[in-house]
Amino acid sequence: MFRNIFQSVLLRIEKAGLVVFLLALMLLLAGCAGRDNSTVLPVQDTFHTGTEGIMIGFLESSPPSELLAPASSGSGYPFKVALRVQNKGAFDVSDGVVAVNVEQDYMSLDSSRKAFSLLGRSFATPVGEEELVIFSGYTRQFRESQAESHDSVVVASSCYKYRTELKSDVCIVSDAFGVSRGPSSCAAKDISSSGQGAPVAVTKVVTKFFPVGAGRDVSSVKPVFELHLKNGGDGRVVSPGADVSSLCSSGPVSAGDSGKVWGYVSVSARLSGARLSCPSVPVRLPPEGAVVRCSLEEPLEAGASYVAPLIVEVDYGYISTVSKQVRILREG
Amino acid sequence: MRVDLLFLVALLVVLAGCSGGSSDPGAGGDKFKSGTKGLGLAFMPGVPPDRFLGEGRFGVAVQVRNLGTSDIEQGQGTVFISGFDPGIITGMETSADVGRLSGRSSFTPEGELNVVEFEGVVSLQEGVDAYRPVLLATACYSYQTWAVPVVCVDSDSSSTGQEVCSSKDVSLSGGQGAPVAVTKVQLSPSSEKLRFVIDVSNVGGGAVFSEQAMERCSPYSEGLSFRDIDLVRLESVEVAGRDITGSCKPLTDGHIKLINGKRSIFCELGVEDLGERPAFNSPMNVRLKYGYRDSVQKKVELVRAP
Known part of the structure; x- marks a missing residue:
């Protein structure tokens, strides 16, 4: 009698188990169905790359x-x-x-x-x-x-x-002497790039911080950015003030206000929306490249380190x- | 038919009864004096979200749990939020008191929990399409370690008679429910003194510093200097009912200076204080007090809405 009961119980368990298994399978398949990714926004900017114009x-x-x-x-x-x-x-x-x-x-x-x-x-x-x-x-x-x-x-x-636009995050570190033992969410490091989607490239950005204050009581730091520029295209750079229409003619090229024509670029930059102090006149860009320095006019108060957006714009004509x-x- | 169903139900009841029941929480006390953590920090899931679209109100919530055994009173612990550009996430308070948090005990087996919140407004500057800060939540708090290793006090180390205990080193593993721990007590008896070598280590994974430098723990301050860090105040050392704190060395203004996160101090108990008595086991109470700093990070992406 007990054997019959046991066999009957086993049969019921088998049937119940099968139902549970099928339910689990259905749930699994439903979960694995492809999600609609149409609302997912692209994350990476893949357009500001390369040295072609x-x-x-x-x-x-x-x-x-x-x-x-x-x-x-x-x-x-x-x-x-x-x-x-x-x-x-x-x-x-x-x-x-x-x-x-x-x-x-x-x-x-x-x-x-x-x-x-x-x-x-x-x-x-x-x-x-x-x-x-x-x-x-x-x-x-x-x-x-x-x-x-x-x-x-x-x-x-x-x-x-044309314009070269570099957008990158930089770490603002107020401990210019490096003696403080504090936590930091970022580390100051150079930015290297092979191009920003334009023939003139910002190949490197070196960030330096100079303390401002008396003695050991450093109350603020002044960030200075060294921008390394290079003509990565196969053409020639012309001053941004030059008349574009005259560039492609056989006549004399109008230099604009700067008076300088061949191989000159204008540089401007912003840090956290604040305009940096860069050379006010076009700078010469020889074939081997050039280094331009931009700094923040108002020093930053010493405080916790943080990531800040840096935007560098280089304007020029190109042939x-x-x-x-x-x-x-x-x-x- | 009904019989087999009844059998099945009975089987299920028996199985349920045999499943692991809740364990006896035990007598309490001792089992909580373990672990190597003080305050545990974690960003609440989704606050902030990994990706924040558009502009507007931006909230940050940090869970703070007292994972150790020492209670934290109001004003003894602060959480700071840093790592973001104040020109982009504006109006956010950067610090909040953790409040009163009881340590682990039979009443709060997992330690008391609090959630501190911060709120700001995201405003992306012109030309900035995406901003990717690394938010840093830093906890600065006062804490205590109370270690009670049992040592053998033997006033006559040369005795060859049968003794209750013998002078031997005592290793303490697993911590004492605090980020700074006593890891070992070595006994070195002589005819005149009982010398104890107490090993102290920073086992919590964070930074230990002198309580007096608590203001400089904040990431917004000038920061802790070399003179502030790795300092643990020796509150007291008692053994066999006697306070031997005064005999301990080397101390710097009452503090133990850790080197590479650890240090040994030497304390002595005069044998003459014990009188003539056989060796006996005695708990040694070692109390340490210090400031501690720990932090967690979270990467966030703020994207301009299309």
């Missing part, structure tokens, strides 16, 4: 590698120069100019300069805007009577104003150039 490139066959020129006077043969212009940096360009130069003795263009505006990389335009700029031209009468062909080059330049070989064939 405006990139230009010829389309494959515009111009073609060979052009035909008439042997005698008369209308020449048309051709097109098509350029893909892309903003691969993080700054929006609103007054850029693309200019094309050809050998005037052999080719002529309807227009040698065109303006462009392109948004840089951002959450809204992750790859940066691009457009096609097309120039029309025609070949001229072939001058050399004996030659069958002439090798020439088509040069395209992009000229624009980059590409070229393409073309062979001009004499008709006939």
Whole structure:
């Protein structure tokens, strides 16, 4: 009798166990269902990286590698120069100019300069805007009577104003002497970067704190930031005050108020929203780089260390150039 | 059919009855004099959240629990909040009293708990899309250690007769319910004196300092100097009913100066004070008093709303 009872109990337990197992499985599967991540905001800013700004490139066959020129006077043969212009940096360009130069003795263009505006990389335009700029031209009468062909080059330049923007957190440490034994939520360290989405890069920021006060009674500290700048692109830096439209012409370049043209940048910076004291005039940026110092006018009161946002802005003009070989064939 | 159901119910009742019941809390007292912590700190989950979107009111709540055995009275403990830019998180008070917190006992087996709150307003500056501070909650408080190792007091160490106990070292493991602990007492008897070598260690993981420097514990102050840290005041040492505090050395103005977090002091009891009596076990009361600092961190991300 007890054996029958026991067997009956076991059977009930088995059935109950199966039901429990199925319920648990359903709950597990429900929990593992994919969550809707559409409300999760992107965290990292991946756009302020690299050293590219405006990139230009010829389309494959515009111009073609060979052009035909008439042997005698008369209308020449048309051709097109098509350029893909892309903003691969993080700054929006609103007054850029693309200019094309050809050998005037052999080719002529309807227009040698065109303006462009392109948004840089951002959450809204992750790859940066691009457009096609097309120039029309025609070949001229072939001058050399004996030659069958002439090798020439088509040069395209992009000229624009740009800005490098570095946003980073720095540790504000008021114990300038390092003698206090206190807890700290951060440690002062240099910031290194390979680029901020612009051809001129802030490669390093060195933070230094200088005590302000009498004797051992240090009541405040003055932070000083050493900004290491370098031209990481393949073009030339021009003063931000220079006239962009004249940069891409064959005429003299207007330097603006500063009087300095080639290789100059303007630097400004803010710490926790307060403007730092940086050089008030454009500073020269040689090929090997430059160091610029910015400091906080009002010293910070000594207190607990904390993380503060630092924003560095470098303004400049930039010219980059590409070229393409073309062979001009004499008709006939 | 009903019989098997009844059998099943009976089986379940028996199993429930056999499951581990609550253990006898015991007589209390001694079992709480263990552990190496004083105040335990923790940010309350979600306050603040790991990620704060937009601007507006920003709250921080810190749980403070007395994990040791010494009571903390009102005004003896303070929690500080630091690590943030006051220009971004504005209007936040940076310190709060922890209040009165009883230590662990039979009445409060886990130690008394309090939650201190701080509130500010987040205002991201122009151009700042995200700000990632590391919030630091720091507790500064006065605490005591009371160690009671049992030592063998033998006035005639040369005696060869059968004794109740023999002079041997006493190791104390697990702490005394405080962040500074007596870890060992070594006995070194001689014909005239009983010498005790008492090892003191900072076992709590935080920083110990002289109580007199409590004001400089705050992260907003000039900070503790080398002269403030690693100082523990020797309140008293008693053995066999006698106060031998005066014999203890080396002390600096009544304080033990820890080196690399530990130090040994030497105290003596004159044999003549004991009279002629056989060896006996006696509790040695060692009381220490000090200031202590501990901290916890939390990374937070403040993001500008799109």
